[in-house]
Amino acid sequence: MGQLRKEKRLREDRLVGIKTGVPSYIPPELELRGFKLVFYDVSDNKIGEIGSDSFRGKIAEVQFELISFGCGAFSFTINDLPDFNITYRTRVDIHPYFDSIPWFTGFIQVIPKPGKKRPYAFSGFGYFDQLDWVTITASYQNQEVSLIIKDIIQNYVAPNTQIIYNESKIEAASYTITSIDFDHTKAKDAIQTLADIAQGYEFGVDNSREFYFREIDTDTKYHYWVGKQFQDIEIEEDPNSVRNKLYVKAGQISGGSNIIGSVQDGTSIATYGLREDVVTAPEILNSDDALQWANYILQDLKTPKVKAQIHNVFLDSTKEKIEPKGKCRITVYDGTEYELLVKRVQYSISKSGIFAELELGEIQEPFEKQIVDIVKGIDEEKRLSDKRTEQLYDLASNPGSHQHIRADITDFWNSPFWTNIPDKPSTFPPSSHNHVKADIIDFAHTHSGSDITSQVSDSDKVDGKHASEFALASHNHDSRYYTETELNTSGAGGAVHWNNVTNKPSSYPPSSHTHPGSQITSQVPDSDKLDGHDASYFATASHNHDERYYTESELKNSGGGGEVHWDNITNKPSIGGLSFTYSVANISFSYNSWNTVTVSGAKLVLVTVKFGTTIIDKGAIVKFRKYGSSADYECRAEGISRFATTLLVPCDSSGRFQVYPQRDGGNIILTRVGYFT
DSSP: OOOOTTTTHHHHHHHHOOOOOOOSOOOOOOOOEEEEEEEEEETOOEEEEEEEESSTEEEEEEEEETTTEEEEEEEEEEOOOOOOOOTOOOOOEHHHHHHHSOOOEEEEEEETTOOOOOEEEEEEOOOOOOOOOOOOEEEEEEEEEEHHHHHHIIIGGGGSSSEEEGGGGGGSSEEOOOOEEEEEHHHHHHHHHHHHHHHHHHHHHHOOOOOEEOOOOOOEEEEEBBBTTSSSEEEEEEEOOOEEEEEEEEHHHHHHEEEEEEEEEEHHHHHHHEEEEEEEEEOOOOHHHHHHHHHHHHHHHHHOOEEEEEEEEEEEETTTOOOOOEEEEEEEETTTTEEEEEEEEEEETTTTEEEEEEEESSOOOOHHHHHHHHHHHHHHHHHHHHHHHHHHHHHHOOOSSSSOOOOGOTTTTTTSSSHHHHHHOOOOOOSSOOOOOGTTTTOOOOOOOGGGOSOOTTTTOBBTTTTTGGGOOOOOOOTOOOOOHHHHHHSOOOOOOOGGGOOOOOOOOOOOOOOOGGGOOOOOTTTSSSBBOOOSSSSSSSOOOTTTTTTTHHHHSSSOOOOGGGGGGOSSSOOOOEEEEEEEEOOOOOOTTTTEETTOOEEEEEEEEOOOOOSSSOOOEEEEEEOOOOOEEEEOTTTOOTOEEEEEEEETTTTTTEEEESSSSSSSEEEEEEEEE
């Protein structure tokens, strides 16, 4: 079997550690298990297809890989050139088992040289690689992470690459960037920095060429046993990669340095000892953003990296696509279980069938990747130096308001000192101040009683008068005055002339009051009438109306005799049935995940579910739900082969619904028959 990664290419290793090349051994023409490769030009026009069912261009071998960033590297070898041209940037979709949805999409980067004899080897990469083709020069302040990423993809990446912008595939994050500045930064590096700051997110380009930014899926999606689905596994742990204290360099000078702080993990330090390192993010201008980013890096470095490689997972029995999404549970011979994130799935199509090789936990990085990391570190230091130079230039050009201490002025005490003081005042008026009594030589003074040796004249009088000439503090007045009690109490003796009463009212209307019946001595006119009318004038409490009125029974019962004009009915529902549009189309989806389907303007969609032609052992399941709803319903195959059913699926106001296909031993086909609007 050829080895996809026999010859390494530095360019791809730089970011994702992919090792690519052409097979070192080319087998003869093979009758391969069902698959096809479909080719498109740069304008997305189909130009041809080849595969296990074609005569010319028969394929000797195909290899491709899926990584957490989407579609990775691929290669294929053909024994005869097809009757259409395969050249640089030709798009290739790979359809194992003739699946209607391609498992992989990428573009050609390496073609055979002119004059090359058969067989002919082609290779290339997924569209994630094109994120390295675009540089970003932009500044963002106080924006949520996903809004920055949307701007980068919509305005920088999509117009200049074959990557497609789909806003719905960029999920909102909970972190708001205070300040970040990209200066000719590659889009891939810029988005990686933003994903690290947001924490717990991944990004890439999928098999529809659409960019995605989403939370990392940590659910367990696969479970394999050694000796059942595969025979060979390698599990390693690397304690040498542990780092538990990180010094953070960011794009802002603080105290003469770009080190803005550090983060550390006490548990890791206690377990593995102190292991320090420096991380660099030249684009981040805010210290809180930089420390948030460094904390995420620390979570990945504080414990030893565990990785596993599973070889030769045979897919022909299940024909199930394995994606680098979620976790895989591995049960080894002694019953020990490992749960690791699926990082890479490498597929190989040969005469023996279709096999997969899984890399879990951490991707194996080649030596070239280490060299590229060194080069990247040098580039980051250069960008950091550029940031320092830029800030120092700004300070030199615009020093602004600042201060120096006396020690910073070298000639502060030089003679003549007094002459060197500029803007001295001509006079020195005293400022506001106080003095103590001792400072005042003619201060007024007093004497104590012991200092007085003789009687002071009239010292026992007030204004020359004795005490007998004054009233006591507590005393009463004589009868010439009224007391308050005499005036406030009726009959207490106080009397005031009417003319001496001030503010008298001009009239004295009676206040609201009642009388008991005993106080009324004469008949009240019409007291046995209501508004002057006798009882005969009114209807009794229990009575019926004449035929001018409808009873409830006449209005509620059909044929009861009640009739109401249509214009007099309020809150009428809209009248008119749904309109059905016959429109048949296959529905694209991924297995074992919720897929969003949009049918513009639809309220209900008529969907046909067809389970495969093979007998299904445990029963495939397809779940449906209205978009935004947590309630779902499902249909099952229940072990019946060639089983199909049709059902109506409700949509939200935007014509969206979701479907979750889960197969077990056969394919599932979803077809839209039509929809109601």
